[in-house]
Amino acid sequence: DQQVKQNSPSLSVQEGRISILNCDYTNSMFDYFLWYKKYPAEGPTFLISISSIKDKNEDGRFTVFLNKSAKHLSLHIVPSQPGDSAVYFCAASSFGNEKLTFGTGTRLTIIP
Amino acid sequence: EPEVTQTPSHQVTQMGQEVILRCVPISNHLYFYWYRQILGQKVEFLVSFYNNEISEKSEIFDDQFSVERPDGSNFTLKIRSTKLEDSAMYFCASREGFTGELFFGEGSRLTVL
Numbered sequence: 001d002q003q004v005k006q007n008s009p010s011l012s013v014q015e016g017r018i019s020i021l022n023c024d025y026t027n028s029m030f031d032y033f034l035w036y037k038k039y040p041a042e043g044p045t046f047l048i049s050i051s052s053i054k055d056k057n058e059d060g061r062f063t064v065f066l067n068k069s070a071k072h073l074s075l076h077i078v079p080s081q082p083g084d085s086a087v088y089f090c091a092a093s094s095f096g097n098e099k100l101t102f103g104t105g106t107r108l109t110i111i112p
Numbered sequence: 113e114p115e116v117t118q119t120p121s122h123q124v125t126q127m128g129q130e131v132i133l134r135c136v137p138i139s140n141h142l143y144f145y146w147y148r149q150i151l152g153q154k155v156e157f158l159v160s161f162y163n164n165e166i167s168e169k170s171e172i173f174d175d176q177f178s179v180e181r182p183d184g185s186n187f188t189l190k191i192r193s194t195k196l197e198d199s200a201m202y203f204c205a206s207r208e209g210f211t212g213e214l215f216f217g218e219g220s221r222l223t224v225l
Contacts, residue, residue: 032211043116043203043216044155089155098143098210099168102155 003027004092006103014111019077021106023090026071030092034100035064035075038087047088048075080110114138116217118204124223125194133189133220135204144187145205145214146179148172155203161187194224 005024013019021035031052036044050057050064050073057064063076077084090103117136125131137144146158159169161179178190187206191198204217 034213036216041218043118043205043218046213046215049213091155093211097168098160099145099157099170100147100214101157102147104154 002104003030004090004101004103006088006090006106008106009104010107010109012109012111013080015082016079019075019080019084019108019110021075021077021088021090021108023073023075023103024071025073025092027092027094027101028071029094029097030101031095032093033064033066033073034091034093035062036089036091036102037084038089038105044089077108080108082110082112084108085110114215116204116206116215118202118217118220120220121218122221122223124225127196127224128193131191131194131198131222133191133202133204133222135187135189135217136185137187137204137206138208138215139185141206141208141215143167143207143210144179144181145207146189147203147205147216148200149203149219150197150200158189158202191222194222196224198222199224 034049035047038044048059048062066073087105087107089105091100119134144161149155159173160167176192180188201219203219205214207214
């Protein structure tokens with residue numbers, strides 16, 4: 001039951017360029033979406049979130065875009081830095097339901 | 113910066129043994145969670161805990177699992193009789209309110225032999 005999908009298991013981007021990570025979801029009840037970053041041997045770290053009433057949220061180098069009609073969200077990192085190399089998880093939840101449903105993750109590698 | 117702490121970082125156990133994983137959530141947080149990640153797979157929800165009781169649990173969280181908040185600070189996950197397929201990284205998480213940012217610990221890796 002893959003309600004949240006990250007179809008790219010890995011992505012390599014040159015330092016300084018834009019990284020775009022994609023996430024699709026199937027459950028139309030999801031109304032809150034988050035991106036987490038995970039380094040090896042560490043827990044997921046919250047990056048940025050967006051609620052379904054918005055289509056864009058920006059925080060420094062990180063911007064999340066939400067396309068509700070396509071059930072798609074994306075995380076843009078610009079400019080990409082070597083420290084951004086990690087696994088990125090998309091997660092979603094629905095109103096009244098506190099659990100997060102995670103995607104399978106995308107491993108981002110920033111090439112110096 | 114406040115953080116969620118977990119112990120042990122790695123536990124190796126024999127199949128059928130009981131395991132207790134410990135977590136200290138962030139002090140002013142009221143909602144507590146366990147998630148797990150089997151190697152190479154996605155992070156999966158196990159259980160949520162609020163006001164000293166389970167508020168939601170997944171299909172994974174069967175009778176072999178239990179959670180407890182024995183005092184004001186610790187939040188524990190117990191697996192009564194471990195199976196090989198319980199081998200995973202177990203993450204504790206907490207948050208201040210019902211929604212919003214979830215803070216994760218660094219995880220406890222459980223290896224069942």
